[in-house]
Amino acid sequence: MKKFRTRRIAAVAALGFATSFAVAAVPSQAADVTLKLVMAAYTDDMVDYYDGLSQDFENANPGIKVEVDVVAWPEIGQKVKTLIASGQSPDIVNNDEFAGEAAAGLLYRADQIVDAATLKDIIPAFMDNSKYKGTAYAVPDLASARAFFWNKEIIAAAGIKKAPKTWPEFLAAAKAIKKSSPGVYPYCLPLGPEEAQMPFTTWGGGNGARLYDEKTKKYTINTKLFKESTDFMKSLVDQKLTQPNPGKTQRTDGCWALFAKGKVGFVDGGVFLPDWLSKNGGENIDWAAGAFPHAPGKTDVTVGVQDYFKGYKAGGKQKEIQKFLTFLFQPDNYAGFLKAAGGFIPATKSAGKIAEADPIIGPYIKLLPKAIFYPGTVGSWQACKAAIVTYMGNAMSNTSKALSSIQAKCDAANKKA
Amino acid sequence: MAGAPVKKEPFYKALPWLSGTIVLIVGFVLWPTLELFLMSIRSIDISGVIEGWAGLENYRALIANIDLPAVLRRTVVWLVVVVGMTLAISLPLAQLMNAKFRGQKFLRYSIIIPWAASLVITATSFKWILDPYYGMMNLILKDLGIIKEDVDLLGNPSTSFIVLLVVAIFVSLPFTSYVLLAGLQSIPGEVLEAAKVDGAGAWKGYWTIIFPLLRPAFLVAAVINAVYVFNSFPIIWVMTQGGPGYETDTTTTFSYKVAFRDQDIGQSAALAVGNFIVIFIFIMLFLRLSKWREADQS
Numbered sequence: 001m002k003k004f005r006t007r008r009i010a011a012v013a014a015l016g017f018a019t020s021f022a023v024a025a026v027p028s029q030a031a032d033v034t035l036k037l038v039m040a041a042y043t044d045d046m047v048d049y050y051d052g053l054s055q056d057f058e059n060a061n062p063g064i065k066v067e068v069d070v071v072a073w074p075e076i077g078q079k080v081k082t083l084i085a086s087g088q089s090p091d092i093v094n095n096d097e098f099a100g101e102a103a104a105g106l107l108y109r110a111d112q113i114v115d116a117a118t119l120k121d122i123i124p125a126f127m128d129n130s131k132y133k134g135t136a137y138a139v140p141d142l143a144s145a146r147a148f149f150w151n152k153e154i155i156a157a158a159g160i161k162k163a164p165k166t167w168p169e170f171l172a173a174a175k176a177i178k179k180s181s182p183g184v185y186p187y188c189l190p191l192g193p194e195e196a197q198m199p200f201t202t203w204g205g206g207n208g209a210r211l212y213d214e215k216t217k218k219y220t221i222n223t224k225l226f227k228e229s230t231d232f233m234k235s236l237v238d239q240k241l242t243q244p245n246p247g248k249t250q251r252t253d254g255c256w257a258l259f260a261k262g263k264v265g266f267v268d269g270g271v272f273l274p275d276w277l278s279k280n281g282g283e284n285i286d287w288a289a290g291a292f293p294h295a296p297g298k299t300d301v302t303v304g305v306q307d308y309f310k311g312y313k314a315g316g317k318q319k320e321i322q323k324f325l326t327f328l329f330q331p332d333n334y335a336g337f338l339k340a341a342g343g344f345i346p347a348t349k350s351a352g353k354i355a356e357a358d359p360i361i362g363p364y365i366k367l368l369p370k371a372i373f374y375p376g377t378v379g380s381w382q383a384c385k386a387a388i389v390t391y392m393g394n395a396m397s398n399t400s401k402a403l404s405s406i407q408a409k410c411d412a413a414n415k416k417a
Numbered sequence: 418m419a420g421a422p423v424k425k426e427p428f429y430k431a432l433p434w435l436s437g438t439i440v441l442i443v444g445f446v447l448w449p450t451l452e453l454f455l456m457s458i459r460s461i462d463i464s465g466v467i468e469g470w471a472g473l474e475n476y477r478a479l480i481a482n483i484d485l486p487a488v489l490r491r492t493v494v495w496l497v498v499v500v501g502m503t504l505a506i507s508l509p510l511a512q513l514m515n516a517k518f519r520g521q522k523f524l525r526y527s528i529i530i531p532w533a534a535s536l537v538i539t540a541t542s543f544k545w546i547l548d549p550y551y552g553m554m555n556l557i558l559k560d561l562g563i564i565k566e567d568v569d570l571l572g573n574p575s576t577s578f579i580v581l582l583v584v585a586i587f588v589s590l591p592f593t594s595y596v597l598l599a600g601l602q603s604i605p606g607e608v609l610e611a612a613k614v615d616g617a618g619a620w621k622g623y624w625t626i627i628f629p630l631l632r633p634a635f636l637v638a639a640v641i642n643a644v645y646v647f648n649s650f651p652i653i654w655v656m657t658q659g660g661p662g663y664e665t666d667t668t669t670t671f672s673y674k675v676a677f678r679d680q681d682i683g684q685s686a687a688l689a690v691g692n693f694i695v696i697f698i699f700i701m702l703f704l705r706l707s708k709w710r711e712a713d714q715s
């Protein structure tokens with residue numbers, strides 16, 4: 001049911017209607033200031049969470065009214081853009097980009113949107129990822145790290161004793177699975193538009209490749225290292241060790257759905273995959289998770305992703321924004337936020353301490369120092385990411401052409417930003 | 418024309434009656450068109466903020482776009498193949514619908530159904546039928562022993578565009594065949610009888626009598642179809658999103674992707690202006706044709 005709904009919404013959005021996933025307008029008596037929020041729907045629980053939170057906030061702060069729009073991931077970027085372009089800028093947004101807006105001068109600084117105590121509690125590595133040209137313009141709300149998941153039964157049936165650590169080991173394991181479990185795809189490679197940048201970055205990262213060079217301020221995508229990693233992915237596809245249509249397969253309703261059905265050996269997962277499996281018919285899958293395979297002689301990496309809270313200058317409501325976000329970061333309220341979002345890594349030290357004891361999230365917090373992040377602080381990253389996502393769809397038929405096209409588009413965006 | 422001569426009234430007296438139409442045309446046609454043109458010569462940053470005038474910069478960026486040539490070529494193929502095949506299939510189909518036989522009503526209903534369903538629903542149905550893991554097509558082909566491993570026609574760049582063409586032709590058939598049917602029904606029976614009496618066989622009668630008389634309906638169907646097909650967004654977007662990569666994009670879906678994925682609103686507007694001009698030409702053509710038809714009938 002859930003799958004159908006997201007598909008339908010994607011279709012409606014495609015027709016050009018601005019749709020919001022759910023609207024939770026909170027009634028209130030004669031209020032002086034109204035805060036307009038557009039927040040990401042990590043899960044369906046977010047609507048209820050914001051309903052409760054804004055009620056509590058309004059009770060504690062008479063004179064401030066809160067209107068929350070909880071919007072699904074595929075639409076939120078476009079929705080925010082449309083609002084800004086049509087002069088209806090929101091006051092607070094929670095999504096996955098900030099640098100472009102910071103470059104355009106739309107955002108308050110991080111120290112203007114939460115109080116000093118909250119700012120101090122944010123994990124420094126995440127804070128660094130929220131800086132544009134040395135100044136923080138966003139406050140991280142949570143983070144995730146990725147890991148390689150496998151189906152233990154399928155692995156055991158193929159006689160694999162140890163999780164593969166390097167590319168050759170992985171190749172051997174995939175071939176063994178193909179032989180022992182016909183009808184099972186040894187590895188699911190999600191190069192569809194949902195998140196193709198992730199496998200691209202992870203496989204490249206395991207070969208020492210990075211997307212962006214901080215020193216030269218240039219994208220480094222059409223490189224020997226990425227060519228090797230992309231060719232390795234292609235070799236998996238060519239040997240039919242993946243599902244038949246990597247360029248179209250989405251991460252969630254493609255690979256994860258197949259994994260939940262026990263039709264896949266290995267899959268790219270993340271800290272929130274166990275939660276997803278339990279809610280989407282994969283509760284019986286006996287899984288384990290570990291590091292991504294890396295090229296011989298290189299080290300493994302995980303890709304970290306963090307999202308942001310941002311305050312917009314257009315409405316001039318800096319004080320109210322600061323009050324609200326500080327309120328949200330109060331330990332109880334923030335714990336509620338994390339719970340509704342479902343299985344992510346907290347952005348604050350205090351909540352991080354509690355999460356370290358969690359059997360599922362804990363290991364990822366230890367992985368974080370190894371994490372490489374997307375160049376989210378670069379103004380042109382969103383446009384570059386779009387190029388990766390689009391060209392990865394056809395990269396498995398010609399890797400050189402895809403890499404040079406991506407490089408060209410990213411360079412053009414970089415020059416413009 | 419009989420009756421009393423009509424006294425010519427000054428134009429302004431008609432304004433109160435025309436005002437509604439004028440407001441609609443200005444508000445919903447002229448103004449958005451003007452905005453589109455303005456957008457294409459403006460510099461708009463990735464957050465959608467207008468930074469100033471760009472001159473022809475957006476057009477230059479569009480022409481330099483490495484994916485544009487393939488998309489343009491594909492759009493021409495899309496237009497020619499879908500409109501051409503639709504007309505080629507609709508002609509005999511309309512003839513069949515016009516013939517008197519037992520299942521005629523049933524045939525007419527079953528042809529109109531794909532038209533009654535929205536494009537998004539039709540496209541979604543096809544997408545699910547062709548789904549490699551859960552779709553009916555693979556299941557049937559596998560049971561029949563035609564294929565051994567699952568195939569994904571939409572995920573493969575060499576087949577996905579062909580599938581889209583087939584679906585686009587399928588959804589264009591009802592409208593076209595009904596326009597042609599209406600054209601057939603307007604041909605007086607005496608003409609055909611006269612042809613028969615003069616000794617024209619079925620084939621010759623068709624090409625010398627029916628087809629020329631059908632030509633106005635044929636041309637109208639062709640032009641209206643061309644406009645629909647050229648603008649067709651839902652089929653491509655629902656089934657492939659123009660992917661893999663840009664392999665199944667036409668200019669319509671391409672301009673959407675340039676705006677919302679590449680986040681280059683100015684360049685997308687420049688492409689949309691190009692689309693607008695093409696549509697404008699089609700519409701002019703259509704108006705000319707209908708005028709010509711009026712003259713033909715009077």
